[in-house]
Amino acid sequence: xxxxxxxxxxxxxxxxxxxxxxxxxxxxxxxxxxxxxxxxxxxxxxxxxxxxxxxxxxxxxxxxxxxxxxxxxxxxxxxxxxxxxxxxxxxxxxxxxxxxxxxxxxxxxxxxxxxxxxxxxxxxxxxxxxxxxxxxxxxxxxxxxxxxxxxxxxxxxxxxxxxxxxxxxxxxxxxxxxxxxxxxxxxxxxxxxxxxxxxxxxxxxxxxxxxxxxxxxxxxxxxxxxxxxxxxxxxxxxxxxxxxxxxxxxxxxxxxxxxxxxxxxxxxxxxxxxxxxxxxxxxxxxxxxxxxxxxxxxxxxxxxxxxxxxxxxxxxxxxxxxxxxxxxxxxxxxxxxxxxxxxxxxxxxxxxxxxxxxxxxxxxxxxxxxxxxxxx
Amino acid sequence: xxxxxxxxxxxxxxxxxxxxxxxxxxxxxxxxxxxxxxxxxxxxxxxxxxxxxxxxxxxxxxxxxxxxxxxxxxxxxxxxxxxxxxxxxxxxxxxxxxxxxxxxxxxxxxxxxxxxxxxxxxxxxxxxxxxxxxxxxxxxxxxxxxxxxxxxxxxxxxxxxxxxxxxxxxxxxxxxxxxxxxxxxxxxxxxxxxxxxxxxxxxxxxxxxxxxxxxxxxxxxxxxxxxxxxxxxxxxxxxxxxx
Numbered sequence: 001x002x003x004x005x006x007x008x009x010x011x012x013x014x015x016x017x018x019x020x021x022x023x024x025x026x027x028x029x030x031x032x033x034x035x036x037x038x039x040x041x042x043x044x045x046x047x048x049x050x051x052x053x054x055x056x057x058x059x060x061x062x063x064x065x066x067x068x069x070x071x072x073x074x075x076x077x078x079x080x081x082x083x084x085x086x087x088x089x090x091x092x093x094x095x096x097x098x099x100x101x102x103x104x105x106x107x108x109x110x111x112x113x114x115x116x117x118x119x120x121x122x123x124x125x126x127x128x129x130x131x132x133x134x135x136x137x138x139x140x141x142x143x144x145x146x147x148x149x150x151x152x153x154x155x156x157x158x159x160x161x162x163x164x165x166x167x168x169x170x171x172x173x174x175x176x177x178x179x180x181x182x183x184x185x186x187x188x189x190x191x192x193x194x195x196x197x198x199x200x201x202x203x204x205x206x207x208x209x210x211x212x213x214x215x216x217x218x219x220x221x222x223x224x225x226x227x228x229x230x231x232x233x234x235x236x237x238x239x240x241x242x243x244x245x246x247x248x249x250x251x252x253x254x255x256x257x258x259x260x261x262x263x264x265x266x267x268x269x270x271x272x273x274x275x276x277x278x279x280x281x282x283x284x285x286x287x288x289x290x291x292x293x294x295x296x297x298x299x300x301x302x303x304x305x306x307x308x309x310x311x312x313x314x315x316x317x318x319x320x321x322x323x324x325x326x327x328x329x330x331x332x333x334x335x336x337x338x339x340x341x342x343x344x345x346x347x348x349x350x351x352x353x354x355x356x357x358x359x360x361x362x363x364x365x366x367x368x369x370x371x372x373x374x375x376x
Numbered sequence: 377x378x379x380x381x382x383x384x385x386x387x388x389x390x391x392x393x394x395x396x397x398x399x400x401x402x403x404x405x406x407x408x409x410x411x412x413x414x415x416x417x418x419x420x421x422x423x424x425x426x427x428x429x430x431x432x433x434x435x436x437x438x439x440x441x442x443x444x445x446x447x448x449x450x451x452x453x454x455x456x457x458x459x460x461x462x463x464x465x466x467x468x469x470x471x472x473x474x475x476x477x478x479x480x481x482x483x484x485x486x487x488x489x490x491x492x493x494x495x496x497x498x499x500x501x502x503x504x505x506x507x508x509x510x511x512x513x514x515x516x517x518x519x520x521x522x523x524x525x526x527x528x529x530x531x532x533x534x535x536x537x538x539x540x541x542x543x544x545x546x547x548x549x550x551x552x553x554x555x556x557x558x559x560x561x562x563x564x565x566x567x568x569x570x571x572x573x574x575x576x577x578x579x580x581x582x583x584x585x586x587x588x589x590x591x592x593x594x595x596x597x598x599x600x601x602x603x604x605x606x607x608x609x610x611x612x613x614x615x616x617x618x619x
Contacts, residue, residue, distance in 0.1 A: 301516035
């Protein structure tokens with residue numbers, strides 16, 4: 001709003017139509033001020049159209065019908081030649097329709113009528129006032145549906161483009177500096193290799209933490225960067241605390257994917273990267289914490305309580321399968337209340353240990369007690 | 377004695393360089409802070425800018441998503457954006473696994489993730505999804521990216537899909553299904569090879585068999601059913617997604 005201009009009333013859920021035709025302005029907030037009628041797109045706040053009240057000839061109400069919202073029809077003067085360009089060059093209508101999809105038209109109509117009658121904009125000059133050519137015999141009468149529109153959209157877009165080029169420039173400069181860091185780290189790594197183990201453990205840890213900060217892969221081992229830093233040690237200890245109860249609730253075992261989701265959902269901010277989690281878990285056993293990382297043949301990674309013994313669980317799994325005759329991973333998972341992923345791993349382990357046999361058909365993978373073993 | 381001196385000198389050299397790196401690191405951190413104060417919003421709001429940023433990092437050999445403790449993550453907030461996206465991707469894939477066997481088209485995943493994020497969340501592009509998925513792989517959950525017909529199928533289960541399986545998926549992408557004859561004529565395989573691949577997909581729940589089809593049986597891939605896109609995730613499915 002300009003200086004001297006006051007807001008009178010606003011209403012959301014309004015569609016703006018060019019005469020009888022629907023255009024893209026279908027959901028917006030309609031604002032009435034002492035000087036203008038303004039429509040702003042609800043989704044894209046930069047899309048903004050305004051009509052000076054002085055351009056309004058008269059207004060009428062259109063009652064709601066079945067499936068139709070109530071409307072206000074705003075009849076406008078032809079645009080003057082010094083009007084600023086807007087989204088429409090011309091239109092065959094000389095009026096616009098405002099469709100109140102969320103009601104509010106009664107009050108809005110009343111206030112709009114008042115403002116038009118009072119003509120407060122004449123008393124309070126504000127911003128630009130567009131001179132109205134009231135002469136009906138004006139040389140070029142272009143009937144326009146939407147007049148006096150401000151082209152904020154175009155301005156905003158230009159500004160955004162300028163911001164982006166500056167950002168790219170700054171980004172390039174930043175990357176140059178980052179590249180220097182990468183070169184330096186390679187040089188240090190080479191020195192370390194040359195010394196062949198004469199570097200102290202403390203120096204190694206320091207170096208690794210520098211790499212971690214920059215996101216540079218360890219040039220020496222090429223392994224997942226940052227493993228073995230203080231950060232991961234601390235993280236491992238934290239995890240041991242956080243995961244104790246959830247693990248107990250889930251039978252002592254959880255997949256690493258479940259852990260990732262659980263921990264990050266709880267944190268909300270400053271989330272762990274997948275690599276952070278893996279690197280921390282790799283340290284669990286060496287730190288003598290009550291959890292450990294286990295990797296199955298399939299590549300599936302899990303966290304187990306130290307007290308958890310998957311091989312013992314296999315014995316009970318065998319019992320369950322025997323009771324039912326045979327089970328698929330899905331069926332077993334439902335029975336025992338486990339995730340399908342872990343249920344499958346348990347059954348596969350049981351098979352590996354020789355307790356179960358598989359029947360692999362298009363119907364699915366089904367496990368049976370290994371009668372060859374028990375009945376030979 | 378000379379050897380000891382040599383070693384000593386070696387130690388000093390590394391120490392010098394580490395000290396230098398430490399100093400340069402501090403300077404870099406300052407530069408990054410400055411960059412962040414001016415352009416952090418740009419990264420958050422602009423998917424194209426994110427792509428540029430990621431590409432530049434990759435070119436110089438830096439992984440901004442390696443650790444939440446890295447400077448990039450801490451100062452630019454890129455980490456949280458992608459790690460949270462990872463959680464959302466996992467949840468959608470888990471919820472829909474029983475429908476599609478653990479295969480989902482990138483487009484469908486994109487739609488479902490956007491829906492889950494709500495109207496006021498930051499925009500997320502397909503490129504963002506792919507980067508988040510690449511990071512998830514390290515968790516040993518079988519996440520994989522399979523190129524098909526100009527886009528990608530996302531695998532989210534640790535099922536083995538080799539070149540043969542992939543090529544049949546690519547063949548099936550056009551119509552959503554494939555038949556043994558089509559495989560044999562397009563790929564010039566023997567019957568046995570074609571059947572093995574299709575059976576594997578059936579077993580994994582990634583393909584369904586339509587024996588009632590006209591002519592010969594058709595193998596449909598739920599992941600490729602375009603009509604099923606943007607079908608809501610049911611409350612039961614959503615529950616299954618949260619372990």
